Amino acid sequence: MTVEFGRTVDPKINDQVHALAAKLRKENMTGIRELVPAFRSLTIYYDPLETSFQAVRQNILSYGDISQEGGAVKKRIWKIPCCYGARFGCDLADMEAFTGLDRDEIIAIHSSVDYKIYMMGFLPGFVYLGGLDKRIEMPRLKTPRVKILPGAVGIGGSQTGVYPVASPGGWRLLGGTPVEFYDPGRKEPVLCKAGEYIRFVPITINDYYDIRRMVSKGEYEPEVEEESICQ
Known part of the structure; x- marks a missing residue:
């Protein structure tokens, strides 16, 4: 139904x-x-x-x-580390030209929002996030890439999201996260759920590889914050 x-x-x-x-x-x-x-x-x-x-x-x-129905509900926010630019943000230059903003402004805007996970789909663990600032909306690529690596953070139209596994894709890439959104070996293979929120936290390339090493050893868990909100 x-x-x-x-x-x-x-x-x-x-x-x-x-x-x-x-x-x-x-x-x-x-x-x-x-x-x-x-x-x-x-x-x-x-x-x-x-x-x-x-x-x-x-x-x-x-x-x-x-x-x-009123009352307070919990807003569950996943704080996801994201390395903007470097080897991960191959479309940042195009975004600068399209939006008229420099990359520091784009990064500041993108990381300033608590994005609601509207739904999961397309790939296991792929999050469709709502709340993207209109100033950094970007059209999808006319010709999708054949392969995008896991953890790539992109923008497609009025949405942003994270590629959980390697796949083709046409979203504009501005960064990457070392966090695994989908791991079939975990007790809960998919990291987060629809209805929760994601906040991207800028990190350096060194931070990225440090966290990546911890992730590979099973020693890293993203920080989760809960806020009470009224409906």
């Missing part, structure tokens, strides 16, 4: 998607197996031997307008 909340990419619509997902998790309704939030919809996988379409639908309708 897919529950749709609108037809546009909008933070308030996405908040409703995650509010319904949170409500369903809290209710722990019999038969629901998986919840998949997207930009403007929530897909619900359920076991038809334990419940039915009508039962799930009726349960959701009984919630009423979940956007009106």
